[in-house]
Amino acid sequence: MDLNKYAALFLAESREHLTTCNRLLLDWEREPGSTEAVAGLFRAIHSLKGMAATMGYGRLADLAHRTEHLLDAIRGGRAPAGAAVVDLLLKSVDALERGVDDAAAGADAGFDPGELPAALEAAAAAATVQAPKPARAAKGSGKKGAKAGPSTPSEPAPAALPVQVTDFADEAGRVVRVEIRSDAPLPGARAHLALRRAEQLGKVTGVMPPATSFDAQGFDGRFTFRLDAPFGESHIVRAIEAAGEIASVAVDADTVQTAEWRIPTAAAPVTTASARSGQVRVDRRRLDALMSQVGELVVARNRLLELVQHEPGSELEALGARISRLVSDLQAEIIEARMTPVWQVFDRFPRAVRDLARQLGKQVRFEMEGEGIELDRAILDELGDPLLHLLRNAVDHGLESPAERLAHGKQSEGRLVLSAARERSSVAIRIQDDGRGIDRRSILAKAHREGIVGPEVELLTDDLLLKVLGRPGFSTAERVSSVSGRGVGIDVVLTRVRAHGGAVEIASTPGSGTTFTLRLPLTLAILRVLTARIGTERYLLPLSYVAETVDFDTQPAAEVKGREAIVLRDRVIPTVHLRALLGVMGGEVPARRPGLVLEVGDRRSVVVVDALVGQQEVVVEPFDAPRGTPPLFSGATILADGTPALILDAAALV
């Protein structure tokens, strides 16, 4: 059997099981009385063991087996759920994760679980000693897995069998002796099957050793019974052999007859489509490839639409419109297929938060909300690290120690909430703590020292705070604890989120906590943009952030904090002149210019351009800004006519 084709399935499913284990262990830790968590853990590890053994990953299967053994002892009520047991199981899950990766990389032989097997064994043994059933403990006293042998006093000795059979000599029927093949797995269960076959022939009595002891460790696969049945010897032998894995069946005879073992031939293959239904697992790379091909198709479609514009009313135009619709539908389908619930990434956080909190001596109640919200897989994959980063910061720097919290009249347990919610055409992911908040004064002092803000700035608003924290290297220079800040690598978070057309917001109140909000588009690969012209250059703005367009030069002008602004329906909105901002020299400035009202969260600005060219869908390409590029762009794309263009970062313009 070619196992390679199962390797990917093994890897995916094993990881799922282990993620489940982490979750269940945390549940269990919270509710030590829960039997559900233990049952779930047992199932997951049991499945993993079976898969690993089938794949031939012996070392992994062994560790899974030992873990399962301990869980079984706990499940049987023979061991309590102490913190030590949870820790040991968490470590085992970690090791199993490593083992799965090793095995999938073809290095199962090199997988080294260290001290774990011994620790698991010891814990399981301790559990067994506490057992209310001492009989089990006595049987387990020998080396595990070794056959106790006929001399074990508690086991019936096969040598004594003929004597015992004579005890039943007065009963009716013929004496039948059966021997299960020595290499048969679970000989006791096989013996039961053989007995059932015999029972179908007639009355069975005097089973020795008793059937109830077939599954004891000392059972060697040999047993006798009396059968009262109106059949000849060969018929009886054949019927019992049909139970499978039978070495011999002897009727009325002392000599052991060796039965011929015949492998039944499989049924002739028939070509029938199997009626399997439901879900199919698809390699993500395939979805990515599909997506990028659809992206190309969208670009080609846009070009086609431009060309058919020159032939209004033609068959070509009608066909162009039809192809356009089909491409849109196809694109929507593929995006749908890529949508993934956020729990797939969130799932690993409870464990990480717990470990960190323990390590730092913090008490944290971690909650997650909106795990069912879906996002493009590609965005989601990129979110894991930034989110983990923010969570770590929250536990490390945001939440106070239990003593400090109590001193400030708070509960000793800090609250940390990770939530996801749909907001218009985007998803907002929030990380909210009820910790000490960011110390704006020390951040401001540092920002002054480093010349990030001018001396006229006396207070850091939330926006300014984010700008300061988001400066590359800002906080790594002064590791945070001293400024009670967050900030380690906030720039990384900003960059990552903005690269996907998203935005980050921060809100922090001294003494009561900090909230980070990450706003992300539902899908990133394809973006609807407005194309604006400045001079002879074209720039793109994500349509999802454009609230409306206005005729800039006819709006009443105003001023806010020394900045030019316009008044729109009683709201003062600051203006941004792209021409000046981007340093565009060429072309004539028109007398009437459009202004795009951008809205990111609750911040707004009016972006003034020379002209609007139109709307289109573009395929976002990763964008590595050359040195010296102003931090205003979130991506790049190729337009329908083949020229490249930059996509403006809306969040940087408001």
Added chain:
Amino acid sequence: MSHTVLVCDDAIFMRTMISDILTQAGFEVVGEAETGVQAVEKYRQLKPDLVTMDIVMPDMGGIDAVREICRESPEAKILMCSAMGQQALVVEAIQAGAKDFVVKPFQPSRVLEAVQRVLG
């Protein structure tokens, strides 16, 4: 006509492998179940010639599913899929009405032998 099979296991990995072994041998896998409850429902609905049944499954384990299926359909032919060390459970399954068993890790030849015995 080929025999129809219902494959019950909570692991896709195992379902895929068993289905592959049986399909290659000419059986027709007509359904899959990942819980005991599903196994009982699908048995009612599909009336397959053979059922392969995992012992450890969420939402009603394999043994209870065997008991339930055999109570409704005593003629049901159920092959237990067990792991090493589950002897007592396999015995329980046999007493509940399972006709035979195979032990993981599966060897296709052993699976097919057991299937033949069950279909006898």
